[in-house]
Amino acid sequence: MELIYSICTGVLTTSGIFLALRGRTFPVVVGLTLLTYAVNLFLFSMGGLHTAASTVIGSDMPMADPLPQALVLTAIVIGFAMTAFVVILAMRARGDLGSDHVDGQRREESREAS
Amino acid sequence: MSQHLLIAPLVLPLCAAVLLLWRRGGAPIIKRSLGIGATLALVVIGIALVHMAGDGVIRYYALGDWQPPFGIVLVLDRLSAMMVLLTAVLALGAILYASAGQDEDGTNFQGLFQLQLLGINGAFLTGDLFNLFVFFEVLLIASYALLMHGGGRSRTGAGMHYVALNLAGSSLFLFALGILYGALGTLNMADMARQIGAGLDAHQRGLVHAGGLLLLSVFAHKSAMLPLHFWLPRAYAAAPAPVAALFAIMTKIGLYAILRVYSLIFADHAGPLAGLAQPWLWWCGLATLAVAGVGVLSARDLRLQTSYLILISVGTLLCAFGMGHIESITAALYYIVHTTLVTGGLFLLADMIASQRGRAGARAVRSRPLVQPGRLGALYFIGMIAVIGLPPLSGAIGKALVLSSAGEEQALWLWPILLLAGLCGIISASRAGSTIFWRAGEGDPEGPRMGWRRGLGITGLIAASPVLTVLAGPMSDYAAATAHQLSDPDHYLQAILGNPTTASEAADVSHAGGESS
Numbered sequence A: 001m002e003l004i005y006s007i008c009t010g011v012l013t014t015s016g017i018f019l020a021l022r023g024r025t026f027p028v029v030v031g032l033t034l035l036t037y038a039v040n041l042f043l044f045s046m047g048g049l050h051t052a053a054s055t056v057i058g059s060d061m062p063m064a065d066p067l068p069q070a071l072v073l074t075a076i077v078i079g080f081a082m083t084a085f086v087v088i089l090a091m092r093a094r095g096d097l098g099s100d101h102v103d104g105q106r107r108e109e110s111r112e113a114s
Numbered sequence B: 001m002s003q004h005l006l007i008a009p010l011v012l013p014l015c016a017a018v019l020l021l022w023r024r025g026g027a028p029i030i031k032r033s034l035g036i037g038a039t040l041a042l043v044v045i046g047i048a049l050v051h052m053a054g055d056g057v058i059r060y061y062a063l064g065d066w067q068p069p070f071g072i073v074l075v076l077d078r079l080s081a082m083m084v085l086l087t088a089v090l091a092l093g094a095i096l097y098a099s100a101g102q103d104e105d106g107t108n109f110q111g112l113f114q115l116q117l118l119g120i121n122g123a124f125l126t127g128d129l130f131n132l133f134v135f136f137e138v139l140l141i142a143s144y145a146l147l148m149h150g151g152g153r154s155r156t157g158a159g160m161h162y163v164a165l166n167l168a169g170s171s172l173f174l175f176a177l178g179i180l181y182g183a184l185g186t187l188n189m190a191d192m193a194r195q196i197g198a199g200l201d202a203h204q205r206g207l208v209h210a211g212g213l214l215l216l217s218v219f220a221h222k223s224a225m226l227p228l229h230f231w232l233p234r235a236y237a238a239a240p241a242p243v244a245a246l247f248a249i250m251t252k253i254g255l256y257a258i259l260r261v262y263s264l265i266f267a268d269h270a271g272p273l274a275g276l277a278q279p280w281l282w283w284c285g286l287a288t289l290a291v292a293g294v295g296v297l298s299a300r301d302l303r304l305q306t307s308y309l310i311l312i313s314v315g316t317l318l319c320a321f322g323m324g325h326i327e328s329i330t331a332a333l334y335y336i337v338h339t340t341l342v343t344g345g346l347f348l349l350a351d352m353i354a355s356q357r358g359r360a361g362a363r364a365v366r367s368r369p370l371v372q373p374g375r376l377g378a379l380y381f382i383g384m385i386a387v388i389g390l391p392p393l394s395g396a397i398g399k400a401l402v403l404s405s406a407g408e409e410q411a412l413w414l415w416p417i418l419l420l421a422g423l424c425g426i427i428s429a430s431r432a433g434s435t436i437f438w439r440a441g442e443g444d445p446e447g448p449r450m451g452w453r454r455g456l457g458i459t460g461l462i463a464a465s466p467v468l469t470v471l472a473g474p475m476s477d478y479a480a481a482t483a484h485q486l487s488d489p490d491h492y493l494q495a496i497l498g499n500p501t502t503a504s505e506a507a508d509v510s511h512a513g514g515e516s517s
Helices: A001-020 A025-047 A066-097 A107-113 B004-021 B026-054 B080-099 B107-127 B127-148 B154-186 B189-197 B202-222 B231-238 B241-247 B248-266 B269-273 B278-298 B302-323 B328-355 B375-390 B393-407 B408-437 B452-462 B465-472 B472-486 B489-497 B503-509
Strands: B059-062 B073-076
Touching: A001 A025, A001 B154, A001 B231, A025 A066, A025 B154, A025 B465, A066 B107, A066 B127, A066 B154, B004 B026, B004 B059, B004 B073, B004 B107, B004 B154, B026 B073, B026 B080, B026 B107, B059 B489, B059 B503, B073 B080, B073 B107, B073 B241, B073 B452, B073 B489, B080 B107, B080 B241, B080 B248, B080 B328, B080 B452, B080 B472, B107 B241, B107 B248, B127 B154, B127 B241, B127 B248, B154 B202, B189 B269, B189 B408, B189 B489, B202 B248, B202 B269, B231 B241, B231 B278, B231 B302, B241 B248, B241 B328, B248 B328, B248 B452, B248 B472, B248 B489, B278 B408, B302 B328, B302 B375, B302 B393, B328 B375, B328 B452, B328 B465, B328 B472, B375 B393, B375 B408, B375 B465, B393 B408, B393 B465, B393 B472, B452 B465, B465 B472, B472 B489
Parallel strands: none
Antiparallel strands: B059 B073
């Protein structure tokens, strides 16, 4: 389980960073979103991975650490709000700057650059 | 009652923001008086907090009476009290300026401004690392909207960069928190320091080392340390003037976080991890100074010029933190107050000058004469002397304190680079100033005059420098006491966690607003 979990987090992070370094706003937004997913998974695992651990006090089974769950909830909410904001901002930038390039170049210039 | 004062800097802007957003369509006069009134009250609270923290006792406020290390705490010591007061004074100048008309360029300016203050104050007061992240997000999301207040091409372009970079920075922050929690099992700063002090095994130490450095890169991004500074000049130059003035405190939040985390969690007791950040801060600070010096020479626009002057101050402060002894921290704390207020005032002044020059704006080119060349020129002159660090104003005192705190080997690097960066500032300021004020072209002066609100905002912030010069004695005494308090993390741990043996007694004594020394 640990192996699958860490590979998933790693792949998500790698793809997120790769996409966030692209030149157009859409891949950047998708990349940042993937990065937040990877972070959420990572935070979720920081209390250690257990199977069949109890979540409510009172049973004899080993307890799951409740703090990462609370933290990841906060992180999900914040990440979701930020993603919504950056999508709107990207659309506004497309309108204002006349291009979907992150530097706001005109189409001819960005074609030459790429 | 007085123990609840600790949470007032969070509750007050929050209530004001809710009221302002609820009545978003109200008459400007009501919104403005509410906004200015709330900020004025924040200044009063800030003074009360500084007075309270002046006795050297570290107080904490346990939210919901959940005692540390399990509950979330707000911690008041000399440093956080000083930063809250500094924020309030800067915000008062900015909001006065904005209330002269710029707040109505878009929607919700006053409400967002208060939310931003909530985030900033929270970041200064919190004693919990995850809570620091949450308050960073609160102030960032308000700053995204404020940066784009009024709209326009350059703001959208700069905003896109700013938002994308900060989102990546937030992810990095969470990664660092995850690593540190995984290794230490706590996110309360005092408890983290105790865990590290209690000794770590080898693989734990590796994780904490990685987490600590990852955290440093996040704070370096917030404080615009080289090579993570590229977002700053463009974002600050594009932001509306009152927002840019408030942003003068944003880099200082990163610097505050560096000072807090690395003087508390990675202090001397941390064994092999002690002084983790110092070499990075020192060398990157020097590089920031050098690059900012070149940058200020290249600036052809007053706002861009002020942005690079902020970068110079960031470099100076990083170097002082990098030296890391009590004298240099004292110097940095004196310098941080001076530079924040004066650069904030200069952003407002640049906007006032631009509005009287028509199409030339804030660029250093010939244009029609200004409406009020005498007053604006005098303010520009005083502001630049202060921020560059020429005698007799506070910049010179701050700089002299930083320079004299350098040891022999450090002085070899610091003196030439810091003084050369100052020289670059002088060249840039005299070139821009003489073009704007003396080489005026043809045409009749026209444009808005500086009214009482704008005048009060600009003059108040720039006058901070002469005031700080006159009060240099008490101010540097306070800074020295703060530096002593920071150099003694055991005192902090004792105040928050109590003695392990008497922990239960401490919990009985200190209720909702716990006090212990």
